[in-house]
Amino acid sequence: MLRLAILISGRGSNLRSILQAIKTRRLVGVEARVVISNNAQAGGIAIAKKFNVATEILTPSGLGGWSFDKKLLSLLEKYTVLPSNGLICLAGYMRILSPKFVERYKMRIVNIHPSLLPSFPGLHAQKQALEYGVKVSGCTIHFVNEGVDSGTILLQQPVRVMDRDSEETLSKRILAQEHKLYPRAIKLIAEKRIEVKGRKAMLI
């Protein structure tokens, strides 16, 4: 069983798509052990509860990167989501993980980003895409490394940008693809079908 810890900060729509995929057995060999939010108001907490998944709230209390992430490590140990058996899924988690934490869970942390990386990393990727004037954007699942949205790419899905798109309409169209992509990526990892060589993640 691959043990998931899903980290959120907001409404948790990708969280829902993952939990739904597990519940409906599109995603098997995977167990959602805990949902951790750094925001007590996150809508995703209610979603986790609805799916009977344990929740933890870890509010910053002014703690910097590693001090905060040490508490995160303790929680992961509490739920035995370890580098050896676990996968950390960032799903709208708005904190940057400290290098020490990333090193500990090397290649065991994945994130989803609403653009075709390396275009438009960082915040407001959909707005960046609209302002640049691209005709195709999309979403990317990647392993988390010490940089921002710069880790090895697992999966990408292109999404057309329409002339009339607003940030909202484009975000919505991309989000629909994110919800399909994230469970697919977790499935590939659970089935040990991903082989990583340098920057390339290949299917085996």
Next chain:
Amino acid sequence: MLRLAILISGRGSNLRSILQAIKTRRLVGVEARVVISNNAQAGGIAIAKKFNVATEILTPSGLGGWSFDKKLLSLLEKYTVLPSNGLICLAGYMRILSPKFVERYKMRIVNIHPSLLPSFPGLHAQKQALEYGVKVSGCTIHFVNEGVDSGTILLQQPVRVMDRDSEETLSKRILAQEHKLYPRAIKLIAEKRIEVKGRKAMLI
């Protein structure tokens, strides 16, 4: 009639796709006035001749940007491909146009690039994409501005990157899409269906 000058440096496969589209009347209201190569050995010269299009060879003879481009301007005037009635299509043209030239033909120069810009501008875009490890690349038609591959985007087509792709196989798959995209872009310009506002090119 939109008058085309097509600038090449090499084999001219995009040139062929444009001339073929004109010949088979998939592309109407467009006349290929001249093919200009900065390389006397370019394979595209024979293609132009096969389609009965005038050819000109403009070899650098050590001339810098604007000195060279002044000769280019003379040629365009000779064939009456002017900013008012013409379009300059870069099709594997390996020189960078000088800012003065670009200013003269503002929004009347288009280029094709084998990536989904803004990812992987510059040379060897397909190799860059493979080395980064993206799962989706593609091609972009854009207006040429004073920067490198940074002008307003007209059309983009995504192309899947396969695990086993070499630079050659990926380039080939992208090229097949380039050959469809370039005639489409020229058609939209000939039909005056492109409205540009800032960085956005919209269909009207």
